[in-house]
Amino acid sequence: MATSNTSWGIEVGSGGIRAIKLQADGDSIKVLDFLSYDHAKVLTTPELDLDDALRVAVGTLVSRHDLSNSRIAVSLPGHQSFARFAKLPPVEAKKVPDIVKFEAVQQIPFPLADVEWDYQTFVSPDSPEVEVGIFAITRQRMMERLNLLADVGITPDVATLSPIAAYNSFAYDLEFTENTVGTILLDIGTQATDLVIAHSGRVWVRTFPIGGHQFTEALVEQFKLPYSKAEKLKRDAEQTKHARHVFQAMRPVFTDLVQEVQRSIGYYQSLHPQADLKRLIGIGATFRLPGLRKFLKQQLQIDVYRLEQFKRINVDGPRAGEFQTASLNLATAYGLALQGLGIATLEANLMPVKMIRNAMWKRKVAWFGAAAAVAAAASAAMFIRPVMDNNAITAAGTPTQFDAAIREADGAKSRAMNAGVLTSEGEAAAAEQMIGLFDASEVYGHIVSDVGQIIARAHEAARAELPAGQLLFHLDRITTDYRAPEGAAGSSDMGGGWNEPGMDYMGGDEWSIMPQAIPGRSAAPSQTAQSDEPDEVKSLRRVRVQVVLNTTHPAPQDFEIEVIEQWLAANKTRNGVPYTIVAVEEPGRFDRITTAPQTGFQPGPRSPFPGSQGIPTEMIPDARRPVNAPDQFMIDDRGNPDPGQRTDIDLERVAPIAPQPNEIPRYTSQFTLVFYAVLDPMPGGGQS
Known part of the structure; x- marks a missing residue:
């Protein structure tokens, strides 16, 4: 114009x-x-x-x-x-x-x-x-x-x-x-x-x-x-x-x-x-x-x-x-x-906008020619100076202190290679690992969806035994821990928990936890995060998922084997989900809570959601509608998403982070669920 x-x-x-x-x-x-x-x-x-x-x-x-x-x-x-x-x-x-x-x-x-x-x-x-x-x-x-x-x-x-x-x-x-x-x-x-x-x-x-x-x-x-x-x-x-x-x-x-x-x-x-x-x-x-x-x-x-x-x-x-x-x-x-x-x-x-745009570009054609000429002249001037500077540097030679620093760095790298600190792939492998993290950026969204489906299935199974409006589980925290394959360059735990272990969502008295036996299993606490890992996943890229839930149900272990372990087995692999679920030997652990928290809601001092409250309404969202796409995806009767679709179950509704003020139940048990999400191979077959 x-x-x-x-x-x-x-x-x-x-x-x-x-x-x-x-x-x-x-x-x-x-x-x-x-x-x-x-x-x-x-x-x-x-x-x-x-x-x-x-x-x-x-x-x-x-x-x-x-x-x-x-x-x-x-x-x-x-x-x-x-x-x-x-x-x-x-x-x-x-x-x-x-x-x-x-x-x-x-x-x-x-x-x-x-x-x-x-x-x-x-x-x-x-x-x-x-x-x-x-x-x-x-x-x-x-x-x-x-x-x-x-x-x-x-x-x-x-x-x-x-x-x-x-x-x-x-x-x-x-x-x-x-x-x-x-x-x-x-x-x-x-x-x-x-x-x-x-x-x-x-x-x-x-x-x-x-x-x-x-x-x-x-x-x-x-x-x-x-x-x-x-x-x-x-x-x-x-x-x-x-x-x-x-x-x-x-x-x-x-x-x-x-x-x-x-x-x-x-x-x-x-x-x-x-x-x-x-x-x-x-x-x-x-x-x-x-x-x-x-x-x-x-x-x-x-x-x-x-x-x-x-x-x-x-x-x-x-x-x-x-x-x-x-x-x-x-x-x-x-x-x-x-x-x-x-x-x-x-x-x-x-x-019409299109005609205005065409007229504007037509009028600017002459200016483009002039701008190109100016740019060419400026580029020539910018090119000459670096060439002259490069010639001057070459003629001056390399200072001796620079050569000494380079030799020292090369020696340190050789010693690290001999000691096994670095692999033959070196920095390229580490860079490939970092890129791989972005390739799997959707993994955590699917993990949240899976946790929501597990809780929803547990609620369904317990519906007949729960008072109206009461939920089986209340979410305490989810912790994830990404792990590179053993022996890969830069292999280390690159954890990223949404809430750090032990974070207290409820203000007031501390809870005392006692191990509770599950029928047919040892009453001792579960293995540590390092020892519960199946051998078959140690050479693969995986995410350790730990979900901690609170409950008031007198016998929640009845639903752990019947519902949760069945769900983990039935949904081990699915189309459209970028990982395979691998359950640990004992995926669930119940701990008895002997002292309930005080009445009244106060967000914990480290809670990332201050003032957040649960919504104890329907136990399962209407029509199990995904949060991010309200009218595009459906979930079948087994709580599974359509093939190739990602389903976001609303965790705040099926397992609220905290209940309503003045209505906090006296929790009797705490349930810890652990499973591994083994990531699909990276493009090109890499596993780093």
Whole structure:
């Protein structure tokens, strides 16, 4: 898009083409050029070739005036576009675009995919209400207008509705503010009339199908004249001695016009009862008709003015008189040029984004060439200096202290290799291990999902034996410990527990833990984290998973073998899960709690979730819905995810971290579950 401080506003109407070129000069605006050209025949003339007439008009503009190096703004007829207004519900500012889009779907009588649209919000300081104006045109009509302009080499930067441009011209020229008296702008065009109401910083637009064409048709019918002669009689009516007869012939159209204006004012005042409209300003050539202003004033009972000249722009020199005469028809072009300069009150732009982007790149092609030349020169300068510096360093030789440091480092590396501290793979293997951690970044999400499914299955099995609303387990902590294969370079425990072992979630007294025997097993505590590891996994990449759960059930061990170990065996390998589950010899251990914590909830001093509370509602989420994808994945009756899908069971619901305040149960047992997640081989068969 052009960034010039000059702008052309171009209105291609049914009566003619109007254009003005403005230049921003500090806080003021200068008129550099203008054009007010009437078609040889108005475009409503029967049997007229509209395309040819428009091409002639636009060609005249391009041939007489230089449009290059300026921004270009064009108008879209009000009767071929849409302007709708609605009040928005009170919402946050960031949600306004979504609400506006919903309103656009309701207000625009076409699918949004078939229109170009934009919007503007209006807010008054004395009212909390937010109103929105939605402006649109069908893409078909837009492309017809753009193709017409493209035939003569014009690509606009801005395209907006004629009534919006007319309002922008008066808002700037008369310096509208929120305290400006209520004003009606009436632009009577050839085919339709645009009515704009400006009041308290708000704008309202209505277009109705009464214009100069209807006045001409009235003369054709009354005096039995050809259309062209009736059009000429209408234009010269003010100078003819038959002005009274001409007015009488057009009186029915005057009446229809006034009725539509009254309907529009009445409707607006029904929406805004406080609106006090004091004046009407008329623009357009039709306002030259004799008696029109007087008739409107009598019927509407407000002051009626006709635009004679602008207040903030003018033309000096020999064209001053011509500019003042043309001012009545230049209001829309004036507003367009202001928007092209970026100083318009309403900034609705219906130009297709793709065309704006193409125009922007087209204008920048010349700059790319210059930039490339500058870059080449800079690159050459940057290249020469490093070459010179390198030659100087080479000539100086290597300092002796550098050589000594290199020899010492090589010796230390050799001694480390001989001692077995480093493997032959060296740093490359360690780097491969670190990359492998990122390759398995989804592992922990699946582990959380599996823990949730295990707890959910235990809840299902215990449902009949639990009081209503009570859960079998309450989650204390999950600890994970990643382990590299034994003998791999840099092999060490690279642990990462979500909560460190022994972290106290509940404030108050410490719990005393006593080992509890499980039928058919030793009553001694389970093996340590090092000794419980099966031999078959020591040469593989694996994650040791330890889950600690609290329970109030008197015999929770009944569910450990029947449910949990069965689940671990049944789900050892699954499609879409990047690891294999390997159970330890004794995956579960129960410890009896002899002293319950105090009543009342206080988050532990090291809890990563201060103030977090459990939600003792349903024991299993409705429909077992995954948390991160509420409507995409399902879990079967066995608690298994669909093949290839990841399921996120909501641990906070099936095993809350902590219960509600003042409802803390007296836990009787603590259950520790251990299993290994053996990771799938890395790409290329690596196991480091």
